[in-house]
Amino acid sequence: MQQKNEEIKSIPMLEAETQIAMYEIDAESNLTADTSQVYLGNKGLIAFIALMNMFIPLSTDLYLPALPQMNTYFGSSSAITNLTLSAFFIFYAVGMLFWGPLSDRYGRKPVLIMGSIVYMMCSIVCALSSNIYFLILARSLQGIGAGGITSVSIAIIKDSFSGKRRESILAVCQAVSGLAPMLAPVVGSLILRFTNWRGTFWTLAVISIISLVLSILYQETLKEEERYKGTLAGSIGRLLIVAKNRGFIIPAVIFSLSAIPFMGYIATSAYIYEDYFGLSAQSYSYFFAANALLTLFGPFIYVRFLSAMDKKVFTLLFFGISTLSGVLVMTIGTVAPILFLLSFVLMSLSVAITRPFSTNLLLEQQKSDIGSASSLINTLFTVFGTTGMTIASVPWGNIVVGLGVLITIFSALTLVSWILFLKSNIPCVGLKDKLSF
Template sequence: MNTEMDQKEGNLRTQKYLGEKGLIVLIAFLSAFIPLSTDLYLPALPRMAENFNAAPSLINLTLILFFIFYAAGSLFWGPLSDKYGRKRILLIGLVIYTVASALCVFSGNVYQLIAFRIIQAIASGAATSVAQAIVKDSYSGRKRLSILAIVTSMTMVAPIVAPVIGALILGFTSWRGVFVILALIGLLITFAVIAMEETIDQRSTGSILESFGRLGVVAKNPGFISLLLTFSLMAIPMMSFISASSYIYVNQFGLSEQVYSYFFAANAFFMVIGPLLYMRVVRLIKPISLITASYVIACLSGILICTIGIQSPWLFALSLLPATLTGSITRPPSANLMLEQQKGDTGAVVSLMSFTFTLFGSLGMILISFDWANLVRVMGLMYVVFAFASLVLWVKISKKSFVQKVSLK
């Protein structure tokens, strides 16, 4: 009886030990591995450059290469979870992540830290790729969309608290303490996954090579790949902010690490409320129109950043806010729309989603890392250019017949 009720409500899987709330919290933590692994030590970047006597560009490689190898890891773990199951792949990835985090603590130089961060990044791909696969395994219809909104909001709490916690850690210890915290987080999540019951219903029966070959099959889906490229473009300016935020607030505007963390957390707060606002706004505005409007607003936000945002940290934060909010509002419907384009091959689908978003984001981090005279103005221009490009592509692609029409409400 409960199973039938769950299926009618959109619950396709039940968890004996975690329960539905426990599973949602676990998915949120798995999805938050990237902001936790990066934002927690953002306040320490300027200090790490002094500690290692290294150029900021070299220290930034601990961030840039993390995202690049995380993208590669996302491609690796997703298809494996289709073949061997979500739980087994999660446990392998989490153990590697925890060990790599501990090794970062004992890095003797910046090159060792970069190497351990690469291992940490590859392992992180297991957490985030499998997390969205679990959502599709466990929920369907409107229930899935509401879970995506809840998980996205919970995930966005990490960018709020991470830099603040990181700054507090720096108040009584060095940057190495940040990686101690990350190792403990990895250990705790590992125990939670042990309690999780497997969610995949039907595993891939082919060889490992055939499992990886499903990536090519999914990539040939015109509806999925066109939406994927369109929605991933905004990762370029978004991740440029993640990479350059500490330098903008600390070096360019002259704020302390602690005050910087408050500005960063305030911006992240609007990432949290965005998905929750979507569930209310969508009752008044059609989802397709909402996505269109988000790109228009992001473009206008970029213009504000270029013009008034360069004058003070407060004006910069306020100018960035509209792009941040609209970007987070459209994350649940865009993710659900991409997931629905492909029947089956869920691991491959979410792997390509993680890979492409992160690859584009890494490009943004590389672009902003050049020796620009004014980082704020460059970031604003990136928002204008890529928001406009996304708008043009979205308007064109959303009307194509090869895009599977899905009710986003």
């Protein structure tokens, strides 16, 4: 507990890092007159994008401590209750495939407003649910609303910034959004002290109201001349055009493989810490938050110390570290919760460090249809993540070993696939034409 308190006290240092990065971004911003934010301002826009990226971890991690309680309340098994997670992600992915292309045709703002409204209404329905299957249905529709909020987040960054500034902004947004998985389980466990699991969904409803207000204040960043001028059906068809770009889609698939073990951890972490190691819901939230806190520094580590590194060496190094993490989880991670944390954090930190580079690399491959590209990036991560949640929820003889196997196999697959891609003749702007951005 004392160790956790010391970790939480390190947050001011993170805030100082964030302020420095935000100052640099503000000083170097290249927002045009057409995309300037009169109401939100430059920093407000970045904070809004960070909030968009928080919606998914908030939608899942906030009620993770309540999963065992929900099992008891509904009289369901953990596999059934976990469908509230996997169903959310499935429909979130489906929703993004429509929202992203629509934002290329109609603009980012209408999509943000509609997504926020749908999410808010479904959060209220979730809070009022009295049947586990009705809750699963409400969570599915909530996922569609979440897709409208997050599908355009990356596109807005591409609309407004370029080059190294974009990479720095991606790092800031991804790091700040990392506060959600750190704080959500802690807040969720505190909510359980005063109310039951329903309180977590009322909290999500309030957050969606904030998103709706910010969406109204946000000024459109997609210029009229850059919008898709074809039919509605044609705008959805642009997904296929983007998917045919091998320099985009193959790296997107490879980077998304990390979602399988990571979301497997999200689905099983409460059971690992509470059931396997016998910790309380409050203690579980501290361990979960500790992993998120350490991961939070990943994007800053990349920008400050690793952005000039040979990108081929950089990616191979951290894919290798992720594979090592799986082996450690299978072995020493089964002994004690602190050893499990230290073993798994290598994988989650590796993913966080590579995210600014991988996202920027993918954006470099597309000069248009950015909403569709953003949708595909998020959808691939979500689909693989849902797969990971399903696999991890299958009864294992040892739940920790099962997660370790998941990390090892898919991290190794990522490493091998990346090596094959680097050796192929498929062009990739920013990687094969030069070693750094």
